[in-house]
Amino acid sequence: MALSRSVEVAVPADPAGDGDRDKIRLRQLGYKQELKRGLSVLSNFAFSFSIISVMAGVTTTYSTGLRYGGPVSMTLGWLVVSAFNGCMALSMAEICSAYPTSGGLYYWSAKLAGNDWAPFASWITGWFNITGQWAATTSVDFALAQLVQVIVLLSTGGANGGGYMASNYVVLAIYGAMLVIHGAINSLPIQCLSWFGQLGAFWNAAGVFVLVALIPAVATERASVEFIFTHFNTENGMGIRDKAYILLIGLLMSQYAMAGYDTSAHMTEETKNADWSGPIGIVTSVALSTVFGWIYIVSLTSAVTDIPYLLSPDNDAGGNAVAQAFYTTFHRRYGSGLGGILCLGVVVVAVFLCGLACITSNSRMAYAFSRDGAMPFSKVWHRVNKQEVPINAV
Numbered sequence: 001m002a003l004s005r006s007v008e009v010a011v012p013a014d015p016a017g018d019g020d021r022d023k024i025r026l027r028q029l030g031y032k033q034e035l036k037r038g039l040s041v042l043s044n045f046a047f048s049f050s051i052i053s054v055m056a057g058v059t060t061t062y063s064t065g066l067r068y069g070g071p072v073s074m075t076l077g078w079l080v081v082s083a084f085n086g087c088m089a090l091s092m093a094e095i096c097s098a099y100p101t102s103g104g105l106y107y108w109s110a111k112l113a114g115n116d117w118a119p120f121a122s123w124i125t126g127w128f129n130i131t132g133q134w135a136a137t138t139s140v141d142f143a144l145a146q147l148v149q150v151i152v153l154l155s156t157g158g159a160n161g162g163g164y165m166a167s168n169y170v171v172l173a174i175y176g177a178m179l180v181i182h183g184a185i186n187s188l189p190i191q192c193l194s195w196f197g198q199l200g201a202f203w204n205a206a207g208v209f210v211l212v213a214l215i216p217a218v219a220t221e222r223a224s225v226e227f228i229f230t231h232f233n234t235e236n237g238m239g240i241r242d243k244a245y246i247l248l249i250g251l252l253m254s255q256y257a258m259a260g261y262d263t264s265a266h267m268t269e270e271t272k273n274a275d276w277s278g279p280i281g282i283v284t285s286v287a288l289s290t291v292f293g294w295i296y297i298v299s300l301t302s303a304v305t306d307i308p309y310l311l312s313p314d315n316d317a318g319g320n321a322v323a324q325a326f327y328t329t330f331h332r333r334y335g336s337g338l339g340g341i342l343c344l345g346v347v348v349v350a351v352f353l354c355g356l357a358c359i360t361s362n363s364r365m366a367y368a369f370s371r372d373g374a375m376p377f378s379k380v381w382h383r384v385n386k387q388e389v390p391i392n393a394v
Contacts, residue, residue, distance in 0.1 A: 055350040147323070
């Protein structure tokens with residue numbers, strides 16, 4: 001198969017005669033430049049930071065962490081998961097600096113596995129990578145649709161006040177609409193996508209600062225420091241009693257939220273000084289997400305005073321723990337949950353930008369994988385339009 005040919009080849013130092021170091025290096029790795037290099041190191045970082053999106057990841061899976069282990073599995077578990085992800089990021093950054101291609105992990109696997117195992121290693125890695133990205137795009141945009149539904153529910157009175165509870169079909173329709181919108185935006189040139197990526201990074205950082213300051217300040221009832229860092233919730237309602245197993249499930253919240261920093265590798269063929277910018281994007285996105293995410297989790301957990309109620313499907317938010325926490329916090333202080341709905345709106349924008357970046361990364365992975373002939377109908381998915389965008393992959 002074509003993946004076995006993904007090896008460094010001897011080529012003239014500068015076949016195009018334009019002195020482009022990135023283009024020369026890519027050609028040495030066996031590929032020609034087809035995508036437009038318009039990303040800076042900041043833009044490359046922004047894509048990974050937007051996909052990790054601690055506001056999106058933590059908010060949409062907070063109920064899982066709260067149910068399985070509670071505060072301990074989230075506040076302390078986040079630090080454990082981040083430490084392992086930090087090690088992974090450093091390793092990936094080093095390999096990315098040597099092999100800056102859009103294929104990322106599957107190409108690296110081919111190079112590191114040796115000639116005998118290269119085809120199998122790259123094929124299995126590539127398919128795990130791309131199906132994982134499909135799942136990420138699916139989960140992020142579906143979570144976005146669910147959050148939109150929760151906002152509508154709370155804005156119309158809540159589940160206990162006659163609010164509008166959208167049917168599963170309506171939620172699926174919203175989800176489909178979000179995918180179409182994200183696909184349309186990703187059909188734009190890379191300069192436009194770079195702007196959205198930087199907006200996503202800014203929104204995530206600024207949003208965390210706002211919510212971290214606002215929620216504890218507005219809350220009339222706050223959890224104690226002891227509760228935030230030592231309380232282990234075993235009442236999950238699922239009949240699971242083994243604490244180790246509960247903790248492992250609870251850690252899924254942290255790992256889900258920290259996924260996606262391979263995006264910096266997938267964007268290297270559109271990044272200037274790729275062998276430096278890509279690794280920087282990987283490491284800095286994980287480092288900053290670790291800090292921002294932990295602060296955000298601690299802030300959210302400070303507003304948790306009644307775990308069973310937040311997880312109950314009978315609450316005003318229909319069982320969405322974070323939405324209910326926001327709503328209750330403002331309702332207790334001001335007699336209205338409008339402020340909580342607006343806070344949820346901040347999160348929705350972050351999730352929208354996260355989903356947008358997911359498709360950007362996903363399409364570059366599909367483009368590279370099909371370029372090596374590893375996907376059905378590879379010639380279709382590999383095509384690039386006049387704006388140098390892998391439009392069919394999008």
